[in-house]
Amino acid sequence: MLAGQRRNHIAEVVERTGAVRVSDLVSELGVSDMTIRRDIDQLAEQGLVERVHGGAVALSSRTSDEPGFRAKSTLMTRQKQAIGEAAAALVEPGSSIGISAGTTTYELARAVRSVPDITVVTNSVPVAQLLHESGTPGQTVVLTGGVRTPSDALVGPVAVAALRSLHVDLLFLGAHGVDPQAGLTTPNLVESETNRALVACARRTCVLVDHTKFGVVGLSTFLALADVEVLVTDDELSSRTRASVADAVGTLVTAKRQRIPGRLRTGS
Template sequence: MLATQRRAAIVSIVESTGAARISDLVEQLGVSDMTVRRDIERLDSEGRVERVHGGAIAVQPRATDEPGFSAKSSLMTAEKQAIAAAAARLVQPGATIGISAGTTTYELARAIRHLPQLTVVTNSVPVAQLLHETQSAGHVVVLTGGVRTPSDALVGPVAVNALQGLHVDRLFLGAHGIDESAGLTTPNLVEAETNRALVRASRAVCVLADHSKFGIVGLSTFLPLREVDTLITDSGITARARAVLEDSVEQLVLAAPASGAASGASVRTGPVTSSGAG
């Protein structure tokens, strides 16, 4: 195994388990203790793992880190598409909905773009552009205005003021992170306030989040889990996260990325069942 392959393997092991002891890595990789120590030191200097006494732990994102839209678009694509397919089943022709900024909510916009006569309130520039280009469907798109963030969200006082007095039947809401105690969070304080305004304008809130969002805590909470009506995630979610959601949200949808399984996703109150989606 080449050094680059060995280090990639260490990163994979640490990220999948959260932490790894040097002795375990020595056994799994079949190399010396000193080689593993040097690899961990190199990976720590590159910011790929964090070196600790006796091993390494996964690098935790900072509460203020805010990846751009393009960077996030290439992550968890199959999971996002499955989540979007499940969410699209909740949208009927002629509906009035809200769609927040985010790459998973953008996948929802793609999934529903041909549904006729939708009225969509959004603070997402890519969502507004996508729906505006689908002119044959007769959409009415209300773009809030505001200051543009790295994730292509329009936020701030202009966006909040634009949402006052508006009412949508259901809001499809993304999140940077989801945590049992912190709830739904974002690294951007101004975006948090805009998301709260979107929630206030909505009769029901449906959160779209792939399994990688769980356990991440951004700088600012914008919605407690107990105020979520429906949460759609993918089948990669951990048993612990499932248990938390069962106790916290009203409805939970568990969507499986397409892999030959039957299409469809069930919405359940109480225990979660897994099914394919998209």
């Protein structure tokens, strides 16, 4: 595992659990405690974790809140880019799509910003801004109203009411966690309600999640795995989990990263 991948993993663990010990990371990652301490020091300098004696904890300002969009966008970046590129192949000119808030769905938006004559419905402020600035001919962006969360999602009754009157061909949906029994989950109850409204306005749903989201269970379920038509993930998902997910969803797509920068392959 490269240094960048190792630090991404540490940041993901802290985000999910709130804290991590150096000794546990040494055993898990097979490196020295000095290496782990240097990784934590660098993450602390970047403002992603708080260094404490024996490990790292989530920043005190974020322990009971959602991590911000900027903080999450630094994690699993190459995996998210690969997932976004793979999912973009499902978007056709002339179609209408929904894009939920999140850093993985943002990469999907980046990949489709040059597709002409599409209508995009989203509750993500960064996604709407990205597509608006692209200036692609015939591209229409509909941004729901609502209360803005730390992750730059618009949620709540206003967002839900707006979505009830809309219909899209395909929804691209992120998740905090994916579990065979719990399904797709989020720790935010209001965001969960808004995600259900997004699903209700879509003919088909495509879920975009990297491998670290599997086995994670948030407070509220907004979609069962059996109701997912397409799920796109990266090539670091274990074979056992991949087989289990493939049996549960309609189609599983694995986004494979080539070692040559800038080139991606996709396979299912």
